[in-house]
Amino acid sequence: MKRFSLICVLLFGAVLLYGSMDFPAFGDPESPASRHLSPYYIKNAIKDTAVPNLVTAVLADYRGYDTLFETAVIFTAGLACFLLLRRFRREPPEFRLYRHIDTGVTLIIEQGGKEPTDSNEFQQIDSQWVPYDLIIQKAAGLVVPFLQLFALYVIAHGHHSPGGGFQGGVIFGATLILMAISNDLRSTIRRVSEAVSSKLASTGVLIYAGIGALCLILGANFLNYSQLSKLIHVSSVMARSHGILLIEIGVGLAVAAVMVWIYYNLVSAGRHDEGL
């Protein structure tokens, strides 16, 4: 099997390499990919939408319909992970571990036993617990707020610099995952619960689709933001710029929430009790 696949791969690679001889050279400004549609975008994007970042303008305005469904794909992936892995009804574990914080003594509470409730004195720990590294915990705690601020900057400043909803959303989701890795899964779930993350994910997609439907109600095509000028009293070009910002916020919400949601389900195999 290995030899067969090696032969297949080498043959296929040779055919592709032979085919690449007819491709335009690297960096050729006259290549077919750069000749037809992209000059229009480069010349007219700032006139049409007042957005200097051409990637954002094409992503959220000219190809907004495409991006709407990309966001829907991400939401569906989060939903698929949830439906595949999540287990609600489960047998209670044979024992739980609690640690007395001052003395470091570990209590094993067997099934049916009374569990300590005072969270200042006792702390529930994972069954494969290793003492937390103080440096990692404190360093991650210091860095997370600045990373989250940076994620919001990347979303809000996507018009003028590299950035936008997808990138900022991923950074924001990664900060929450960093919190879960450096502390434990339970404390992160207490802050951002599964219900919150799934609702934020669907809200993000709904904001995007809702802005599109709003344009439809105002009497233009779906996702034609220039009609928003009737609501926010700016010129139709600036209305397109503001419309792009609104849907970028929706995309950012959806992406960040889905990243966290997928992480919760994957890392605890759907049980949401303990994990990395």
Added chain:
Amino acid sequence: MPELIDILIARYNYWVVICLMMIGLYAMMAKNNLIKKIIGMSIFQTAVILFYVSIATKHDASIPIIGHGHNGHHAIHAADYMNPLPHVLMLTAIVVSVATLGVALALAVKAYQQHDTLEEDEIIEQLKTEYLSQ
């Protein structure tokens, strides 16, 4: 011979992309472990992303962000800015590939829960004995 070398050097991006793509394809076909197959799929996706981004490049062109102070004083030339379209397509493809990677890993977790192994031949063996015993 020098002409051939010129042709090869002018298209080195395709060589890199095709090598990466074949590494990913080989991992998907020949590896027995499901996680290694998923890693191969990721390498393949990265190769496609690299291909799209490399065809957006133009010589002596800047990133596709129009500089400030460009208030119609002089015309915007398409040759001065890279092609934004492949960047847009790949921007969404990267995030979608992360999300589909999550789904693939979820399926792998499910397979591990069912069969207690991630080796493909052992899973097929288990499925065969299950089928024959019915």
